[in-house]
Amino acid sequence: MAMIKCPECGHEISDQAPYCPSCGVAIKDKLTKCPACGQVYFKDQPACPKCGHPTNGQTENAGINTSATVTENMTTPTKRNNLLVAAVAVFAALLIGGICYFFYHQSSVERENQAYEYALSSTDVQVVQNYLDTYMDEASEEHIQNMEKHLSELKQSDEEWTNALVSGSKSALEQYLEQHPDSPFKSLAIHKIDSIDWAAAQAANTVEAMETYLEQHADGEHVDEANQNIKGINAKTVQxxxxxxxxxxxxxxxxxxxxxxxxxxxxxxxxxxxxxxxxxxxxxxxxxxxxxxxxxxxxxxxxxxxxxxxxxxxxxxxxxxxxxxxxxxxxxxxxxxxxxxxxxxxxxxxxxxxxxxxxxxxxxxxxx
Missing domain, CATH: 3.10.450.50 (Nuclear Transport Factor 2; Chain: A,)
Structure with a gap:
């Protein structure tokens, strides 16, 4: 026997009382207990008036439910809650994993793009080759094709530079610079041309030859020497x-x-x-x-x-x-x-x- 509140008037009564002494409503065998929230209510009601849980044809009196029944009623929502928690945990893990993969992928793409821009602007064959070795399986087809073309052009430029250098010809060096204005050998080519013109000016050793050198190489390596030679020639040569x-x-x-x-x-x-x-x-x-x-x-x-x-x-x-x-x-x-x-x-x-x-x-x- 247990003390409950009358579902009709709310007075405290025994769950085995045939009638509520306060309001006279029938009690014994007329009540049930909600397995979800524990509310005692009339079992002919289709659902718990407190939480809305369906009655499901439960006929046992709230006061005479066995401990097994109560345990089962309490275990069912617990299992459901555990499944819900597990599902949420799995979803959260998948979400976190997806976010991590997204940022990792974005970081990899960004690194590849930076390496691509650097290599594409480089005139060093080794830099371009390193990019291809590193990102051959990661970069887009467009990036790979552009880089292979760039590498081919650099190798051709190297070969043409070697030919111009070996020739020792001013015209060959000037032609190389015209065809490859951004060559990594530009400074060396200008130096070679400067040296060729200076040697010619020294061989002539005239004011006109020195002035021609200065006109062609206003910022040349031998500007000071040319000016000194002009003074020396003028000092000795009657013009x-x-x-x-x-x-x-x-x-x-x-x-x-x-x-x-x-x-x-x-x-x-x-x-x-x-x-x-x-x-x-x-x-x-x-x-x-x-x-x-x-x-x-x-x-x-x-x-x-x-x-x-x-x-x-x-x-x-x-x-x-x-x-x-x-x-x-x-x-x-x-x-x-x-x-x-x-x-x-x-x-x-x-x-x-x-x-x-x-x-x-x-x-x-x-x-x-």
Whole structure:
């Protein structure tokens, strides 16, 4: 016997009482107990009024259920709950495994893509070959085909480079660079071309050759040497413009003598005259004295001229400053007042300073 609450009025009564003493409803053999929630209710109800569990035709009185029945009723939902937990665990394991695989796969794909981009931009045959060895079974067909094509092009480039290098030809090296502007051998090819052009400039050893090298290789390896060589060549070599300058100075000087123009004659000399007609430390007054001396009273006119046989030596006396030592032949045609003419020749030796002024002038009369 057990104490229960009357399903009708809720008063506490014995489950063996024939009637509820409070409300008079029949009790004995009229009740059942819900196996799901333990609620006691009338067994003619189709389901538990508390949890809705179906009655399933249960006829045993709640108070006289055996312990086996109660145990069975309690075990059934427990088993169901265990199965549910197991199913959830399996699903969770599968879900976690799927997520892990997804991220692992994504990571592998990302690594392959990074390796692909790096190898495709590389000009190193070994880098490309390593990619193919590593990802041959993982990469897409497109990646493999592109990489094999890239590898083939690199190998061809290597072969063409070897041929150009062995030829030692500037044109072959230039053609290689034109066909392979991004070659890993670009710097070496430029170096080889630079060396070839520099060797040619050195062999010619002229200002023009050095300037040609500088035009072709503004950032070349021998720019400083070329500029120094130009200075050295200019210091030793008389250029056409040097010859023109020297001729102009002496043509002007002798023209001034012919015109008896003192100012023009003296302006041809520097402020310091080391030697003039054998006199050291001469002055411009000595030049004027010479002009007066050669024009004697019986001379009607005089004509000095050069024959153009200049010998010019050049010497660097400062940065870009040059001194010229000159020797040449000058002719003198003297007309006297009595109508006679006298012709003389002189060997002139002179020096011109960087300002284009005469600092030394001496002459020796040549005997016919």
């Amino acid at each position: 056409p413009e040097d010859k023109l300058m020297v001729r102009s100075i002496f043509d002007s000087f002798f023209s001034s003598i012919n015109n008896k123009d003192e100012d023009a004659v003296t302006s041809a000399f520097g402020s310091l005259i080391n030697s003039f007609l054998g006199k050291t430390n001469a002055t411009r007054n000595d030049v004027v004295t010479f002009l007066h001396k050669i024009y004697k009273t019986d001379i009607a006119s005089m004509d000095w001229s050069t024959v153009g046989d200049y010998t010019i030596n050049k010497k660097e006396v400062g940065d870009g400053q040059y001194e010229y030592s000159v020797s040449f032949t000058a002719g003198q045609n003297v007309s006297h007042t009595d109508g006679t003419n006298v012709q003389n020749k002189y060997r002139i030796s002179a020096k011109i300073n960087p300002d284009g002024k005469i600092t030394d002038l001496n002459m020796v009369k040549l005997l016919e």
